[in-house]
Amino acid sequence: MGKEEKPLEYQRRLRDTKGVAQRLDLDYLKRPALLALLRKRLTWVLVAAAALACVPLVMGVGGSRRALSSGPLSQAHELFEKRCEACHTAAFGGVPDQACQQCHDGAAHPARVRGTRHADIQKRCADCHTEHRGRVRLAAVPDARCTECHADLAAHAKEVPQRSAKVTAFRPGAHPDMAAVGGVDTRPLKLNHAVHMPVQAKTIRGMKLPMQCADCHVAARESTAGAMQPVTFELHCKSCHARELEFDVYHVLGADASPAPHAKDAQAIREFIAAAYRQALTREPGLARRPLGKELAAVGSAGAWLERVTHDSQAYLFGRKCGYCHETPGDGTVGKVNHVSGRYAEGAVEGARWLARGEFAHRPHRSVECESCHAQARASTKTQDVLIPGMKACTECHGESGTQLDRCATCHLYHNRSLEKAPARRSRLVFNGKGAAQ
Amino acid sequence: MIVDRRQTRWALGTGLAAAVSAGIYAVYAGLSTGGPRGGSWVGLFFAAMGSGVIVFECLLSWRKKYPASPLGRVKTWVSAHVWLGLLSFLLILMHAGFHWGSGLSAALMWLFAVILSSGVFGVALQNYIPRRMTELVPRETIYEQIPTVIRGLRAEADERVEFVTADLGIAEEEWEAVRAGGVKQYFDAGQKKSAAEKVQAVVERRKGAPQIEIEEGARQALRAHYLQEVRPYLTDAPAALSRRLLGTREQVAAYFNHLRTIMPVAAHDVLRDLEEIAEERRQLLVQRRMHLWLHTWLLCHVPLAFAFLVLTAAHAVLSLRY
Numbered sequence: 001m002g003k004e005e006k007p008l009e010y011q012r013r014l015r016d017t018k019g020v021a022q023r024l025d026l027d028y029l030k031r032p033a034l035l036a037l038l039r040k041r042l043t044w045v046l047v048a049a050a051a052l053a054c055v056p057l058v059m060g061v062g063g064s065r066r067a068l069s070s071g072p073l074s075q076a077h078e079l080f081e082k083r084c085e086a087c088h089t090a091a092f093g094g095v096p097d098q099a100c101q102q103c104h105d106g107a108a109h110p111a112r113v114r115g116t117r118h119a120d121i122q123k124r125c126a127d128c129h130t131e132h133r134g135r136v137r138l139a140a141v142p143d144a145r146c147t148e149c150h151a152d153l154a155a156h157a158k159e160v161p162q163r164s165a166k167v168t169a170f171r172p173g174a175h176p177d178m179a180a181v182g183g184v185d186t187r188p189l190k191l192n193h194a195v196h197m198p199v200q201a202k203t204i205r206g207m208k209l210p211m212q213c214a215d216c217h218v219a220a221r222e223s224t225a226g227a228m229q230p231v232t233f234e235l236h237c238k239s240c241h242a243r244e245l246e247f248d249v250y251h252v253l254g255a256d257a258s259p260a261p262h263a264k265d266a267q268a269i270r271e272f273i274a275a276a277y278r279q280a281l282t283r284e285p286g287l288a289r290r291p292l293g294k295e296l297a298a299v300g301s302a303g304a305w306l307e308r309v310t311h312d313s314q315a316y317l318f319g320r321k322c323g324y325c326h327e328t329p330g331d332g333t334v335g336k337v338n339h340v341s342g343r344y345a346e347g348a349v350e351g352a353r354w355l356a357r358g359e360f361a362h363r364p365h366r367s368v369e370c371e372s373c374h375a376q377a378r379a380s381t382k383t384q385d386v387l388i389p390g391m392k393a394c395t396e397c398h399g400e401s402g403t404q405l406d407r408c409a410t411c412h413l414y415h416n417r418s419l420e421k422a423p424a425r426r427s428r429l430v431f432n433g434k435g436a437a438q
Numbered sequence: 439m440i441v442d443r444r445q446t447r448w449a450l451g452t453g454l455a456a457a458v459s460a461g462i463y464a465v466y467a468g469l470s471t472g473g474p475r476g477g478s479w480v481g482l483f484f485a486a487m488g489s490g491v492i493v494f495e496c497l498l499s500w501r502k503k504y505p506a507s508p509l510g511r512v513k514t515w516v517s518a519h520v521w522l523g524l525l526s527f528l529l530i531l532m533h534a535g536f537h538w539g540s541g542l543s544a545a546l547m548w549l550f551a552v553i554l555s556s557g558v559f560g561v562a563l564q565n566y567i568p569r570r571m572t573e574l575v576p577r578e579t580i581y582e583q584i585p586t587v588i589r590g591l592r593a594e595a596d597e598r599v600e601f602v603t604a605d606l607g608i609a610e611e612e613w614e615a616v617r618a619g620g621v622k623q624y625f626d627a628g629q630k631k632s633a634a635e636k637v638q639a640v641v642e643r644r645k646g647a648p649q650i651e652i653e654e655g656a657r658q659a660l661r662a663h664y665l666q667e668v669r670p671y672l673t674d675a676p677a678a679l680s681r682r683l684l685g686t687r688e689q690v691a692a693y694f695n696h697l698r699t700i701m702p703v704a705a706h707d708v709l710r711d712l713e714e715i716a717e718e719r720r721q722l723l724v725q726r727r728m729h730l731w732l733h734t735w736l737l738c739h740v741p742l743a744f745a746f747l748v749l750t751a752a753h754a755v756l757s758l759r760y
Contacts, residue, residue: 008640008649010601013594013711020579023590028582035733039740046745054752057542067541068756070476088760094477130472144471 060084071132087131100125107419128414140409143169147408170406171399172391180354180388188327188335193380193387207240213370213377219362226363233262237325244324247273247317250292250309253280260317266332273317274310281306354388358411439516441565452521456528459484463532474535476543477757481533488529489750491522496747499740520561527554542753549746556739567732575725577718584722585674592672595664595715597644598708602652603661605645608669652702660705663697668712672719690717 056064063082073081080086087099100106106125128145129138149156150167163176197210216236219226233241245259253276260269281287281302288305289298292312299305319330326334371377373389380387391399398405439445466480467473475481498519502512509515527550538547571578579587596606643649648657671680684690694713698706 005643007651008601008643010650010707012707013598013714015577015714023587024580024583025586028580028586031582033582035730035737039737042737043741043744046741047748050745050748050752054748057752057756067545068753068760069541070543070757071537071540084760091759128472130475142471142473148471 069132072134073131074133074138075135076138077131094124095126095131097125100129105415105420107415107417107421109414109416137409139413140404140407141414143408146412146414169400170391170408170411171395175391177391178355178358178388180386181390183386184384185386187337187383189337189383190323190325190327191383193377193385195381197378199378205240205243210378213374217370219366224363225359225361226366228362238262241325244321245317247313247321248276249313249316252287252290252292252309253277264334266318269317269332270310270314273313274306277306277309277313354386359413360411439513439520439561439564441561445517445521448517448521452525455525459487459525459529459532467535474532476533476535476539481535484529484533485754488526488533489754491526491529492747492750495519495523495526496743520557523554523557527551542749542756546746546749546753549742549749553739553742553746556735556742560735560739563732563735567728571725571728575721575728577721578725579722581725581729584726588672588674588719588722591715591719592669595669595672595712598711598715599660599664600644601649602705602708603657603664604648606661606665650704650708652704656700656702656705660697660701660708664712667693668716671716676719676723684716684720687717687720690720 056062057067065084066082068084069081077087087095089099090096097106104125128141131138147168150164152166153160154165163179166174167176168174199210202209216231218229220229229235231237242259245262246257247260248257257276260272263269285302288300288302291298292305292308299308314332315330318328318332322328322332322334323330326337328334365373373393374387375389375393376385377387398410400406404410462480463474463484466478470478470480476485498515501507501509501515505512530547530550534543534547538544596608600606667680667683670677671684676684683693690713694709694716697709701709
């Protein structure tokens with residue numbers, strides 16, 4: 001600083017509008033804002049990535065089409081998880097019935113064969129059986145599918161039984177009791193549950209009583225539903241009732257004589273008895289010279305003896321022994337007896353199911369004591385007693401539980417299985433090993 | 439978009455549309471025995487409505503690109519964008535039967551949820567940050583000008599300090615100092631040659647010798663404090679030490695109060711100017727942070743929205759195909 005020069009005057013900083021404006025770089029509008037530029041570029045990158053991601057979906061590369069699935073398939077259809085075309089055979093039209101009918105017959109509902117007003121209604125399979133809902137049972141359609149008709153069946157069908165006219169839920173008053181309850185078992189037998197299952201324990205003919213349900217009613221191993229094996233004389237009765245086939249009224253054949261066969265053909269039994277005595281007479285001709293029973297004199301000739309013992313033995317067997325279990329006039333004829341697996345039905349060799357519309361399965365109920373449902377079994381004295389439990393036994397667990405147990409489809413099937421065609425008549429899928437079905 | 443009473447009509451309209459949609463959905467859900475399905479006629483109706491709104495939402499970018507377009511005010515478009523965006527999510531949920539779906543459907547739902555959330559977050563920020571910025575950043579400038587302003591502040595601070603210390607020996611790159619001392623003296627040096635010469639003379643005198651006489655120890659102390667602590671703060675990326683020293687309004691005031699305590703009175707005017715400059719720089723840091731909060735959510739919202747649009751189109755076509 002020179003001596004003659006005064007120092008520069010220091011002026012305080014003054015921040016006014018003009019000064020602030022002057023310091024701005026007015027070219028900034030020509031330059032893109034960094035964030036906007038970044039946003040724009042990121043947008044293009046993501047749009048391109050999204051478009052690229054769509055390519056395999058459209059082309060169906062690998063299992064990429066699974067990504068289009070609105071949900072996992074039901075367990076029964078899991079096989080087709082990667083084979084959309086197996087069911088989606090037509091574009092833009094949903095799943096046609098033909099695709100389902102490749103495997104399922106889908107027999108008509110019983111109502112259709114009764115000529116109801118709705119007989120002509122053609123619903124598509126997929127209308128009721130909605131797929132891509134996870135591991136559900138497709139047959140378990142919502143109750144509303146059933147009650148849209150069954151809530152007022154008279155309005156939808158002809159000749160509707162009064163008891164079935166209004167079904168809205170599985171609870172008393174909203175669902176009829178089982179049709180079998182209150183019915184009569186017309187099988188010509190004299191089965192007496194009470195004798196076989198007495199309250200007081202005792203022993204008859206070496207057999208300790210009471211018997212257990214499972215002594216006669218055994219679930220068939222081959223049945224996934226746990227259907228009961230038919231109760232047969234050979235398997236379930238003979239061990240105690242073999243002497244009911246003994247016909248040798250005069251005890252001339254000895255203790256080791258074979259009993260009569262448990263056959264339906266009375267003539268065959270007669271011939272068996274006659275043959276047994278003929279053989280005995282052949283082996284020991286002296287039999288004819290012995291008095292029969294408590295008689296004092298012998299019959300006389302061998303022929304007369306043979307005729308007498310045969311006749312009396314047949315009369316004894318048919319008149320007294322068969323009638324122990326069967327309702328019979330005593331001449332060897334017995335009424336038709338189905339295997340004890342269901343009710344008596346004309347024309348049905350094996351009988352008919354007691355629950356004609358219900359799909360009851362014993363297997364899921366195996367943890368339940370038999371008498372919890374068949375409570376009246378122990379007191380039943382007549383064959384005509386129908387021991388099918390009433391609805392009350394079911395509703396303890398199934399009625400108004402608010403669970404899947406209450407749904408119509410738990411017990412009922414829409415499609416009439418008795419009308420299903422044989423599987424061989426339906427076409428079958430062929431997998432070509434490349435992930436596609438033909 | 440500021441959510442205030444002016445949005446009442448939009449809110450009521452959206453609420454009414456949502457109520458009508460919910461009513462239709464309730465009837466549909468009650469009557470459909472198989473439960474609501476996206477592929478049913480009503481489900482497709484909701485899908486069409488929702489998709490239409492989504493397309494409209496994406497058109498906002500186009501509308502902003504042409505501000506002079508006669509298709510309504512941008513402000514109206516933004517209101518429609520926000521309120522109809524909320525409605526569209528409800529419509530799409532109804533389309534899906536309030537299921538999240540799987541695969542592409544689930545991906546779309548997640549994308550939509552993220553887009554919607556980011557949009558709601560953005561609206562919340564737009565309602566909070568500008569008001570807060572007015573409070574915290576009175577010396578706000580244009581965001582893109584912040585580097586330029588910082589450079590100006592730095593040059594200005596250098597000039598102020600040189601009144602006490604003479605030449606600091608710092609060469610600014612490609613920076614023409616047009617100010618002789620502070621923002622008060624403004625003129626175009628390029629057009630007024632004589633004025634430029636005057637400025638040059640003043641600068642030379644200032645750099646040549648201290649113009650404010652204080653004792654040498656205080657001068658050296660000011661120089662050291664400025665070069666080590668204040669000047670590093672006047673950069674685009676302030677040093678960590680300076681940030682810690684001058685991080686808040688109170689810290690700036692305390693720092694310069696301390697300097698005023700140890701400096702002679704003759705230097706106090708310079709210190710007060712330096713304090714103003716440091717405070718302005720601090721406010722610009724706050725402005726940058728708030729600006730990023732205010733705009734960064736768009737980096738998520740907009741790109742995802744357009745990707746979502748592409749995937750939605752694919753979903754629509756392929757779902758109808760199957």
